Amino acid sequence: ACELRQVSMHYPDGDETRAALDAVSLRVAVGEFVAVMGPSGSGKSTLVHVLAGVEPATAGEVAIRGEVLGPQDRRAWIRARRKDIGVVYQRLNLLPTLSALENVALPLELDGFNRRAAASMAAAALADVGLASLAHRRPDHLSGGQQQRVAVARALVGERSLLLADEPSGALDSAAAEDVVRLLADRARAGGAVLMVTHDSRMASWADRIVELRDGRLTGVAA
Amino acid sequence: ACELRQVSMHYPDGDETRAALDAVSLRVAVGEFVAVMGPSGSGKSTLVHVLAGVEPATAGEVAIRGEVLGPQDRRAWIRARRKDIGVVYQRLNLLPTLSALENVALPLELDGFNRRAAASMAAAALADVGLASLAHRRPDHLSGGQQQRVAVARALVGERSLLLADEPSGALDSAAAEDVVRLLADRARAGGAVLMVTHDSRMASWADRIVELRDGRLTGVAA
Numbered sequence: 001a002c003e004l005r006q007v008s009m010h011y012p013d014g015d016e017t018r019a020a021l022d023a024v025s026l027r028v029a030v031g032e033f034v035a036v037m038g039p040s041g042s043g044k045s046t047l048v049h050v051l052a053g054v055e056p057a058t059a060g061e062v063a064i065r066g067e068v069l070g071p072q073d074r075r076a077w078i079r080a081r082r083k084d085i086g087v088v089y090q091r092l093n094l095l096p097t098l099s100a101l102e103n104v105a106l107p108l109e110l111d112g113f114n115r116r117a118a119a120s121m122a123a124a125a126l127a128d129v130g131l132a133s134l135a136h137r138r139p140d141h142l143s144g145g146q147q148q149r150v151a152v153a154r155a156l157v158g159e160r161s162l163l164l165a166d167e168p169s170g171a172l173d174s175a176a177a178e179d180v181v182r183l184l185a186d187r188a189r190a191g192g193a194v195l196m197v198t199h200d201s202r203m204a205s206w207a208d209r210i211v212e213l214r215d216g217r218l219t220g221v222a223a
Numbered sequence: 224a225c226e227l228r229q230v231s232m233h234y235p236d237g238d239e240t241r242a243a244l245d246a247v248s249l250r251v252a253v254g255e256f257v258a259v260m261g262p263s264g265s266g267k268s269t270l271v272h273v274l275a276g277v278e279p280a281t282a283g284e285v286a287i288r289g290e291v292l293g294p295q296d297r298r299a300w301i302r303a304r305r306k307d308i309g310v311v312y313q314r315l316n317l318l319p320t321l322s323a324l325e326n327v328a329l330p331l332e333l334d335g336f337n338r339r340a341a342a343s344m345a346a347a348a349l350a351d352v353g354l355a356s357l358a359h360r361r362p363d364h365l366s367g368g369q370q371q372r373v374a375v376a377r378a379l380v381g382e383r384s385l386l387l388a389d390e391p392s393g394a395l396d397s398a399a400a401e402d403v404v405r406l407l408a409d410r411a412r413a414g415g416a417v418l419m420v421t422h423d424s425r426m427a428s429w430a431d432r433i434v435e436l437r438d439g440r441l442t443g444v445a446a
């Protein structure tokens with residue numbers, strides 16, 4: 001599970017500061033599937049980045065599986081991202097020199113799985129998103145939606161306890177989008193904690209609970 | 224206007240070739256707004272790239288404003304992209320070292336407008352997509368949907384006769400997406416030829432005509 005307690009995130013903006021997140025409190029419990037919606041620029045990706053520890057909160061607390069991790073806990077964050085957190089980034093962040101299979105297998109290898117086991121788990125994850133036949137392609141030879149599905153497979157592989165998905169279906173047709181949200185819902189039912197940012201109300205309808213961000217402030221049931 | 228006549232596009236795939244486009248014929252007339260839909264991987268971005276001359280067709284003819292432009296007509300394609308074609312790329316392709324305003328102004332400066340005129344037109348285009356206050360930000364300090372709107376503004380600026388938009392609303396909430404499709408529809412009514420790739424049937428419903436790509440083949444009314 002994960003929790004934000006009164007988390008704020010301020011960016012410098014010229015000689016002012018601007019709050020991308022403003023005193024946000026949110027909890028995603030084990031087995032729960034939470035959707036986060038809100039206008040463009042409202043702070044959704046910032047919320048995901050703070051939960052993944054790739055951007056430091058400027059106030060408040062972030063807890064992963066009950067452990068509070070601050071901006072200075074670099075090692076703990078690296079370990080958490082390696083073992084406990086799967087992320088689909090809005091910009092995907094696939095490695096261009098690796099094949100789809102190698103991209104998906106990498107987190108497992110970093111987590112200690114041997115190459116054969118990692119490759120076999122990665123192949124299964126790619127099959128789950130309909131990309132089995134494209135395992136050996138590099139990202140720049142894949143369509144936008146195929147790249148997005150590789151990023152989804154990479155987040156799902158290894159059944160991490162926390163799954164953060166930042167708009168995982170933006171480039172997908174409705175059939176492929178439904179496959180993705182079904183996989184996320186299955187993860188929650190199997191005991192994961194899943195947070196999905198989406199603009200698509202049909203995707204959000206699969207969640208147990210929907211919260212909204214607006215100008216960095218969260219509305220909806222916090223826990 | 225623009226036209227594809229029996230256009231094919233083959234990629235090498237290991238020791239085979241695969242058709243991303245298969246004998247596609249399509250015409251977008253002056254003043255017409257055409258939507259292109261289809262599953263992930265069906266060839267939609269390839270169609271846009273061939274119409275913009277950034278990928279060469281392997282068979283068939285591409286005509287921009289009545290002039291047939293082949294893969295070897297490099298200068299003619301460069302001139303067409305500078306003067307006649309505005310493109311929203313699926314991957315956006317914004318320049319990271321330039322501000323939003325500079326990114327939007329660049330096509331105008333390349334087209335011969337002086338700096339002041341280009342900046343003023345760019346500012347108006349950013350205002351049209353709700354980003355007037357973010358004109359001086361660089362892309363990496365913008366949200367995903369804000370970046371997408373900068374790319375839309377850049378394609379709209381200068382009222383080019385052909386507008387190609389490859390999934391221009393994938394990262395936008397429904398209100399911002401509606402603003403974008405309204406701007407595209409306005410361009411067509413003002414005499415542009417507009418082709419929009421989308422997965423969103425509500426966006427597609429604004430078009431005069433919807434065609435579908437499936438495994439590289441086009442169905443629907445070709446002209």
Ligand SMILES: Nc1ncnc2c1ncn2[C@@H]1O[C@H](COP(=O)(O)OP(=O)(O)OP(=O)(O)O)[C@@H](O)[C@H]1O
Pocket residue numbers: 140141142143144145146171172173234235236243261262263264265266267268269270313
């Ligand atoms: N450089 C390449 N080499 C080999 N195959 C490619 C290359 N680029 C694209 N493809 C393949 O061509 C097909 C069409 O790709 P395209 O990007 O046009 O699809 P699309 O309809 O835009 O998909 P999406 O909706 O996911 O963006 C896909 O199956 C893709 O894997």
Ligand SMILES: Nc1ncnc2c1ncn2[C@@H]1O[C@H](COP(=O)(O)OP(=O)(O)OP(=O)(O)O)[C@@H](O)[C@H]1O
Pocket residue numbers: 011012013020038039040041042043044045046047090363364365366367368369394395396
């Ligand atoms: N490095 C930065 N410096 C300054 N402002 C930033 C920076 N990164 C993001 N912002 C601003 O913070 C706000 C929130 O950004 P964020 O990316 O979280 O929005 P979002 O809700 O994910 O939007 P979208 O739906 O468009 O992806 C935006 O207004 C954005 O311009």
Ligand SMILES: [Mg+2]
Pocket residue numbers: 044045046090366367368
């Ligand atoms: Mg975002």
Ligand SMILES: [Mg+2]
Pocket residue numbers: 143144145267268269313
């Ligand atoms: Mg595409």
